[in-house]
Amino acid sequence: xxxxxxxxxxxxxxxxxxxxxxxxxxxxxxxxxxxxxxxxxxxxxxxxxxxxxxxxxxxxxxxxxxxxxxxxxxxxxxxxxxxxxxxxxxxxxxxxxxxxxxxxxxxxxxxxxxxxxxxxxxxxxxxxxxxxxxxxxxxxxxxxxxxxxxxxxxxxxxxxxxxxxxxxxxxxxxxxxxxxxxxxxxxxxxxxxxxxxxxxxxxxxxxxxxxxxxxxxxxxxxxxxxxxxxxxxxxxxxxxxxxxxxx
Amino acid sequence: xxxxxxxxxxxxxxxxxxxxxxxxxxxxxxxxxxxxxxxxxxxxxxxxxxxxxxxxxxxxxxxxxxxxxxxxxxxxxxxxxxxxxxxxxxxxxxxxxxxxxxxxxxxxxxxxxxxxxxxxxxxxxxxxxxxxxxxxxxxxxxxxxxxxxxxxxxxxxxxxxxxxxxxxxxxxxxxxxxxxxxxxxxxxxxxxxxxxxxxxxxxxxxxxxxxxxxxxxxxxxxxxxxxxxxxxxxxxxxxxxxxxxxx
DNA sequence: CACCGTCTTTCTCAAACTGAGTACTTCTAT
DNA sequence: ATAGAAGTACTCAGTTTGAGAAAGACGGTG
Numbered sequence: 138x139x140x141x142x143x144x145x146x147x148x149x150x151x152x153x154x155x156x157x158x159x160x161x162x163x164x165x166x167x168x169x170x171x172x173x174x175x176x177x178x179x180x181x182x183x184x185x186x187x188x189x190x191x192x193x194x195x196x197x198x199x200x201x202x203x204x205x206x207x208x209x210x211x212x213x214x215x216x217x218x219x220x221x222x223x224x225x226x227x228x229x230x231x232x233x234x235x236x237x238x239x240x241x242x243x244x245x246x247x248x249x250x251x252x253x254x255x256x257x258x259x260x261x262x263x264x265x266x267x268x269x270x271x272x273x274x275x276x277x278x279x280x281x282x283x284x285x286x287x288x289x290x291x292x293x294x295x296x297x298x299x300x301x302x303x304x305x306x307x308x309x310x311x312x313x314x315x316x317x318x319x320x321x322x323x324x325x326x327x328x329x330x331x332x333x334x335x336x337x338x339x340x341x342x343x344x345x346x347x348x349x350x351x352x353x354x355x356x357x358x359x360x361x362x363x364x365x366x367x368x369x370x371x372x373x374x375x376x377x378x379x380x381x382x383x384x
Numbered sequence: 385x386x387x388x389x390x391x392x393x394x395x396x397x398x399x400x401x402x403x404x405x406x407x408x409x410x411x412x413x414x415x416x417x418x419x420x421x422x423x424x425x426x427x428x429x430x431x432x433x434x435x436x437x438x439x440x441x442x443x444x445x446x447x448x449x450x451x452x453x454x455x456x457x458x459x460x461x462x463x464x465x466x467x468x469x470x471x472x473x474x475x476x477x478x479x480x481x482x483x484x485x486x487x488x489x490x491x492x493x494x495x496x497x498x499x500x501x502x503x504x505x506x507x508x509x510x511x512x513x514x515x516x517x518x519x520x521x522x523x524x525x526x527x528x529x530x531x532x533x534x535x536x537x538x539x540x541x542x543x544x545x546x547x548x549x550x551x552x553x554x555x556x557x558x559x560x561x562x563x564x565x566x567x568x569x570x571x572x573x574x575x576x577x578x579x580x581x582x583x584x585x586x587x588x589x590x591x592x593x594x595x596x597x598x599x600x601x602x603x604x605x606x607x608x609x610x611x612x613x614x615x616x617x618x619x620x621x622x623x624x625x626x627x628x629x630x631x
Numbered sequence: 632c633a634c635c636g637t638c639t640t641t642c643t644c645a646a647a648c649t650g651a652g653t654a655c656t657t658c659t660a661t
Numbered sequence: 662a663t664a665g666a667a668g669t670a671c672t673c674a675g676t677t678t679g680a681g682a683a684a685g686a687c688g689g690t691g
Contacts, residue, residue: 153443155402157478157490196400196488200478229476229492231404231447241443243404243490245476315668333650335669340648354658360667361657375629376648382622562639580679582640587677601687607638608686623677 154240159204160191160283162227162290163212163249164324166307170270171323173287174211174257175279177265182237183280185264189287191244192262200226204247211266212251213258223250223306228289235282244281248290250306298324300377302344305368311348313363314338315356325380337378343371401487406451407438407530409474409537410459410496411571413554417517418570420534421458421504422526424512429484430527432511436534438491439509447473451494458513459498460505470497470553475536482529491528495537497553545571547624549591552615558595560610561585562603572627584625590618 163174175187190211194203204224208214214222227246236242257266269277274287298304304320305312318334338344345366352362410421422434437458441450451471455461461469474493483489504513516524521534545551551567552559565581585591592613599609 155404157402157404194478197480199480200476200490226475228473229447231441231492233444233446243447243492245478245490313668330650331667332652332669332671337649356667357659358666359657359659359664361669363668376626377624379623560639577679578638579640579681584678603638604688605637606635606686606688608640610639
């Protein structure tokens, strides 16, 4: 059969019903703690339960664009805010039955790292939306298989901090070394040696660059003004900033 | 609306036609070179062109199972062979138009690391199947967006060798340190310092364990018999086996 | 069967890096 | 004023690294 002819004879409705969604694990740091954006679902299935934000990929929409759109819808970010957010594909979940609806739904999960953002806005699909401390999600029952997706996201985030400069995506355009340390401590959930962290960050080439300026005032509870840095142009940390030995 | 009631009223055919495939980047080492398994398509679209092995996920089949099934179909592996192959999800590709058929096709790509295997068998969908040296794929035009998928797989493989013990999946159950070094050299495409590699591998705890035995004879061109090791139970390398500085 | 070159393995050594702690200074809060 | 906190610099011992040398063991060759 000729290829052109064969294309015409194709009958798409011969295929079983399938849907594809994107779901987002959006992480940020608030009060020195790792938080994730969750919504309270306003529609079935799982109406009233907490879930990761997400939705169906639209016809003719690229996956990454769909994730960016959902990110924007749920956080109310402006375009310029969006540029300061890191967004990457995480993993695809497709176990039969993971969605109770009578069509098979695959979820392409995305992971986002965001600086401190305003309170999220509940859009049409959600009764409510909020930044939830990661520690508090342990006791929550999330809709679908979103607990599994969230775990995968957090694990990926922990790894990424080691060898990528993405910790800078959790802070503003100018930041102090301590702020950066706070990010690592929040994501890894452990205290780091301040002096060694400082030495290490400055020794990794192109991780951060000096601005020549300092903070306006010292810390909340004392201490000198700290130097301000901005993100360098490294895409990988060489050498990596290794997490205290996980033996 | 009650959830149960709502479920009944759901009309799956309201959704656009969508298909999900798994495609596999199956890597192995032959003659000290990295190879990938490619097939020559026996059906449209792209009939006659080279592509990654793969196919549609079946109804009620989990993604990972679909990948394992395709792996088995294309390589003719027995179940016990399959246990010696590493298989992990790589990335999902879903750009509109990536498949010329009149339904939107997402591809969930999987990455496999295999020890030396027999020549693959062309199954029903393929005219031909072969291990192709990675270096030779640069000049080939692959079907769909399979060049992009292949690149992503190779890049992931290069990273994985650094911090995971998966290099052992490219060799037999018992192997010498040199064989292992050959794997790293093939995947990374560069020579390593044999003495330092040796020291490093033995210093990473639980990467390999001694069998107490040696090879029957020395190397092809001389040299003493080498000690044989087997895979240890580490899941991460601590510390990692870093690639010579990519600056 | 002697020799050469190859290969595995062990050593050496200097340079770089790490973890832990000290110290000095500049701040804020009281 | 003073105490305590925080940013930054330094010290020092222990570890890891990269580069190379060296000691054997072995295969292929003439």
